[in-house]
Amino acid sequence: MRSKVLSAGAESLAEYEILEMLLFAAAPRGDTRPIAKSLIKEFGSLAKVLTASPEALRKVDRVGDATIATMKVAETLGVKLLRAKTEKRNVLSSWQALLEYCQGIMGHREIEHFRILFLNNKNHMIADEVQQTGTVNHTAAYPREVIKRALELSATSLILVHNHPSGDTTPSKADIAITKEIVTAAAALGIKVHDHLIVSANESTSLKSLGLM
Incomplete structure (x- = not known):
């Protein structure tokens, strides 16, 4: 997937693949694809995964504190990028x-x-x-x-x-x-x-x- 991103851009990834790469930061030695697919299936979209509450995320099998922290950091990053377009304007x-x-x-x-x-x-x-x-x-x-x-x-x-x-x-x-x-x-x-x-x-x-x- 890293090669795919570098050659074709991150937009070439499916939502579960984007999530899989994010989760790799929380579990670099594990297979994060099953968790990524479970999260997308449970919440319906990447955006809904990122905005889900910690309590809701924790109900998904194999989702622990490291995964939840990664999701919340990613959500905050997205908010900051959007807000940057409106700041001081x-x-x-x-x-x-x-x-x-x-x-x-x-x-x-x-x-x-x-x-x-x-x-x-x-x-x-x-x-x-x-x-x-x-x-x-x-x-x-x-x-x-x-x-x-x-x-x-x-x-x-x-x-x-x-x-x-x-x-x-x-x-x-x-x-x-x-x-x-x-x-x-x-x-x-x-x-x-x-x-x-x-x-x-x-x-x-x-x-x-x-x-x-």
Whole structure:
């Protein structure tokens, strides 16, 4: 596989082969192909393997701490590469990179995460924080906590983001309602909410573009 990567590029590898090479770092003297195939079979894709929780990974036969640590390092590396495309940039003019970042860090999650991107007066991201996590189809958001954190960070604007594990990014009535609550609370303190993005592994929806905020 090493020769294949050097001659044809890493994109020539199947997902289980990429995982096999990653796992070789955790078990350099073992045959990592069976574990790689088991993980892909269990979670469905390489992305879902990398974003799986340690608890879920540990349930797969022969997966131990070394393998889990390798998966989490690989996941973090991917996040950092995606975030690098948005750092020290006006995220409103780097919208595609922002969407790729949000989908990369949240699109494959099995439960809903509600996160806030805090921006300064140049629309540079100064913080990216998960405010709440929930179930497979619901997470709660608290406007008071969102605004409190924005003030602590001296943020002048926000972008709201959450994922729909179902894959359907159509906003629910609850999504629309909480967006309006946060927009109202933020406006009272001079903080602008640019958008609320709903993402999945394969698509994204902007509430602003739908005229819902």
